Amino acid sequence: MKLVRYGKAGHEKPAVLLENKLIDVSNVAGDIDGNFLESGGLEKVRAFIEAGEFDAKEWSEDSHLAAPINRVSKIVCVGLNYAKHAEESGMEVPSEPVLFFKATTAIVGPYDEVVIPKGSEKTDWEVELAVVIGKKASYVSKESAMDYVAGYMVHNDISERAFQLEKGGQWVKGKSCDTFAPLGPYLVTKDEVADPHNLDLWLKLNGETMQSSNTSDLIFDIPTLVSYISEYMTLLPGDIISTGTPFGVGLGLNPPMYLKPGDVMELGIDGLGVSKQSVVAFEDASNR
Numbered sequence: 001m002k003l004v005r006y007g008k009a010g011h012e013k014p015a016v017l018l019e020n021k022l023i024d025v026s027n028v029a030g031d032i033d034g035n036f037l038e039s040g041g042l043e044k045v046r047a048f049i050e051a052g053e054f055d056a057k058e059w060s061e062d063s064h065l066a067a068p069i070n071r072v073s074k075i076v077c078v079g080l081n082y083a084k085h086a087e088e089s090g091m092e093v094p095s096e097p098v099l100f101f102k103a104t105t106a107i108v109g110p111y112d113e114v115v116i117p118k119g120s121e122k123t124d125w126e127v128e129l130a131v132v133i134g135k136k137a138s139y140v141s142k143e144s145a146m147d148y149v150a151g152y153m154v155h156n157d158i159s160e161r162a163f164q165l166e167k168g169g170q171w172v173k174g175k176s177c178d179t180f181a182p183l184g185p186y187l188v189t190k191d192e193v194a195d196p197h198n199l200d201l202w203l204k205l206n207g208e209t210m211q212s213s214n215t216s217d218l219i220f221d222i223p224t225l226v227s228y229i230s231e232y233m234t235l236l237p238g239d240i241i242s243t244g245t246p247f248g249v250g251l252g253l254n255p256p257m258y259l260k261p262g263d264v265m266e267l268g269i270d271g272l273g274v275s276k277q278s279v280v281a282f283e284d285a286s287n288r
């Protein structure tokens with residue numbers, strides 16, 4: 001299933017996207033969040049769809065989409081998880097997963113604007129496969145790790161490189177600004193993705209391909225990441241693990257190139273849809 005949250009900001013409704021039609025599932029799902037995943041929401045929605053007693057409405061580009069999951073307790077990001085990206089960043093390929101947090105207040109919808117933060121000169125893009133946790137995970141083995149995965153989404157791990165790398169301390173400062181986590185368009189349930197380790201992922205900036213890779217190049221695969229992270233913290237339903245970005249970010253170009261107002265990013269992953277964000281200046285966003 002492809003789950004979305006659509007409608008006016010702050011009043012989004014849960015829906016299933018089926019053959020380009022939106023099926024409202026608010027009767028069986030209050031919202032798509034950790035509680036929904038934990039309480040068997042997916043099964044209820046699946047049964048509702050299979051029963052076929054619903055009105056479907058045409059999907060259109062202006063059906064405003066929010067991030068497909070609400071009330072995320074944490075976003076755990078994995079750094080340098082593609083060898084060529086580690087190289088372009090001038091860093092060693094890690095021997096253990098590099099982890100950092102991204103504030104959940106950074107989450108926006110798949111077609112929302114990305115705001116260049118105040119004082120930023122180095123805002124950058126990163127297409128990533130995001131994994132959504134379906135049930136509480138603490139000290140889970142690699143062998144059972146996939147039982148804890150609910151599904152997958154496209155994530156643009158927007159990053160401010162000066163905040164991240166030049167201001168000391170942890171990467172979190174360069175990863176957490178408002179609008180720095182466009183998610184979606186949809187949450188695709190695990191059963192619909194035959195092999196999450198063989199998905200093309202790409203990002204275009206103003207129509208030009210900047211990133212083009214495949215999740216088969218991940219250094220640490222999804223079971224390894226779920227198991228590893230669960231040794232250091234409890235993962236809750238609805239939590240997101242962003243698995244790292246491949247080669248082709250602005251930081252790695254010679255000379256480096258960063259986002260400016262008016263730029264348009266389009267990014268996608270096989271089977272997980274395409275998202276698109278316009279870039280706006282902080283001053284313009286805050287004057288509205």
Ligand code: ZN
Pocket residue numbers: 077078079126128157242244245
């Ligand atoms: Zn990243």
